[in-house]
Amino acid sequence: MSVRKVLNIMFAKAGSGSITTRVTLPISWIKKMGLSPDNRQVTAEFDGKKITITKAD
Numbered sequence: 001m002s003v004r005k006v007l008n009i010m011f012a013k014a015g016s017g018s019i020t021t022r023v024t025l026p027i028s029w030i031k032k033m034g035l036s037p038d039n040r041q042v043t044a045e046f047d048g049k050k051i052t053i054t055k056a057d
Contacts, residue, residue, distance in 0.1 A: 003029075025053075 010022045033055050035042070041056040 005026065007023055007025070010024070012020050012022070014020060033042075035055060043054050043056050045052045045054075
């Protein structure tokens with residue numbers, strides 16, 4: 001079953017003037033992926049239109 005949710009991108013300006021972004025993901029999704037503070041590595045892929053995040057092997 002696929003779940004879709006509209007999320008906001010957060011933009012933050014660093015002291016050097018550069019801009020960084022963040023997305024907060026629902027904790028239920030993170031837990032279902034088997035991620036935790038001790039096991040938090042993911043792989044992100046970008047194809048020009050879509051970002052896919054998967055648990056790293």
